[in-house]
Amino acid sequence: MINRNPQLNEHGELQHLLTTEGLPSAILLQILDTAESFVGVTERDVKKVPLLRGKSIFNLFFEPSTRTRTTFEIAAKRLSADVINLNVAVSAQSKGETLLDTVNNLSAMNADMFVVRHAQSGAAHLIAKHVRSDIHVINAGDGSHAHPTQALLDMFTIRRYKQDFRKLRVAIIGDILHSRVARSQIHALTTLGVPEVRVIAPKTLLPKMVERLGVHVYHDMAKGLEDIDVLMMLRLQNERMRGANLPSQEEYFKYYGLTPEKLAFARHDAIVMHPGPMNRGVEIDSAVADGKQSVILPQVTFGIAVRMAVMSILTGNQA
């Protein structure tokens, strides 16, 4: 049975951040605007504000991650929260404890917020449904479903460089099928009013009926990149060869890897983004990754401000 949006409290405010799908643009913009104010903080000598002093944030990573976990940790610390990192993949779960048992135990330690990453789609929704009503959940990636903070920092980056979402053509390139990042990007872009979002990939890396998400489908880089303002590259996992999605990295790079030659099909002032970590020579050529159109490193910097924004907004909203 379909319930009301599980991310919002009864006042329509953000209670959890689980996915960018179904969030009103006002909430997305509130996060981006709040993040603007935190960019200044991250550039100061004293990089801390006391907004979350006394709050406990649990980083619950059921799947290995260094980058995302670190950026959440930095964001929480700059807000003066206490951060507890739990590498659950190698502790409780391997002893047979269920996901909800783990969460209930941590809730009993007076957690205020969970940042969750899990290999199964829907894990963050499940936790959000069962936690105490005063606890907030941030989805840091669940299966192939969603990775909302990544998409939000991408939106932040796009707005920094391109200002008005309503005048852009954006292409997302690569393994759309398995990508939680792509799904969250698509929902965020369409919600913020980007008039044309394209996905470019071979058919084995595209989910069925993906056009229903509001995107145009291309299989050819030359056609797909024409008039594009923003290129969002996706990471290609090695295991896609074993799953019969692709024959080889070499063939993929030849047809879908972003080289300076292929980048030339896009607008001359197009920006290139990547959620990291990059596979140089697989989905992106070093000349592009390190080139003047790349905004990949600024993305990482903005990621901290955006995560600070999400955490501070959630803390201000109560069920």
Next chain:
Amino acid sequence: MKIHIKNGRVIDPKSGIDAVQDVFIAKGKVAAIGSAPVDFQASRVIDAQSLIVCPGLVDLSVRLREPGLEYKATLESEMNAAVAGGVTSFACPPDTDPPLDEPGLVEMLKHRAKNLNQANIYPIGALTQGLKGERLTEMAELHDAGCVVFGQSDGLLSSLRVLMQAMRYASTFGFSVWLYPQEISLTGDGVAHDGEVATRLGLPVIPACAETVAISNIVLLMQETGVHVHLCRISSAEGLAMIRSAKQRGLPVTCDVTVNHLHLSDMDIGFFDSNCHLMPPLRGFGDRYALRHGVLDGTIDAICSDHAPVDEDAKLLPFGQSDIGATGVELLLPLALKWGMEMRLPLSKVLARITADPAGIMGIDAGHLSVGSTADICIFDPDAYWKVTAAALHSQGKNTPFIGMELPGEIRYTLVHGQIVYQR
């Protein structure tokens, strides 16, 4: 015990009876319908005013979880659930632990069930030893032990050669083979229908061709072996169309659909509702529409509950890790009635799909109500709505996508062999 059921509306889809009449029961059989036999002294009178009196329901798939899986459900709990749902005969799939692949196991199950003195159970014998798809079971021995038909529960065998031989061997003795048409290599680790919902939710998918490829193979092997095949739990419009065309060509094939697939689609997964983690997966609106009309036009011969009790903890997991299945035997009548109301069908047409038609598929003498027939009877109030809650369900499994819903059709009495085994 002699029972007089008076003033009820008697509906027997097989004979076409649909009238307010009295039913008289003696020695476990229907002694008379209409006026009492001479010297009939009822020891119990049931007033069935404004109630429906029909044959006990026949369910083609009820998992008892015994032997081996008692943490999910027990024979006692599920036999209780069956009669509380008006079901007096049912087939139980062989996927227990160990599977029903030896006569001793089948005899034990039948013996235990008989002692409970409730519904009649008809075990489906395993088609291959350990359901592994490698070696044939002793089908003739299993038949003597009480198996009425033979089947695999989890999709097609990896070896089509073994499947062909199993079908051929079964046809030697005139046994039916029940197959769940699913090509396992296309199912993979999928958990949801390959459509817009799975695309949004990022769930691993099971394409409809997992079903159609299997049906295509089964139909070709039927032509090769001549065996009667019953296809369990059809889910897709394309699969249904293939069965329709096989039937038109005169092949001895029948099929069923579950109550879940008759009412739900992948949209009902909503925000990862693990109660909707079913197999086959809930498919699209178009598929649901085709299935609803397929039962109406007779391409689909029967509606089953696909009763599969699951313990609560196994559903409190991310969708893809949660156990497959839903409790259902107590919802068979309500959900069939709901389908009938939505399709504006007469009650007898609806009841046929859960009484006489499935009994015919199983090849058993059940599902009809006439003088001389065994007094397996269901008496229900078609106008009473009840709310599906954990407390209202007798099954040990409390998980169903319909939890919290109000459904029509309340069972008032269930009789097996002329004995009242359930009443409320």
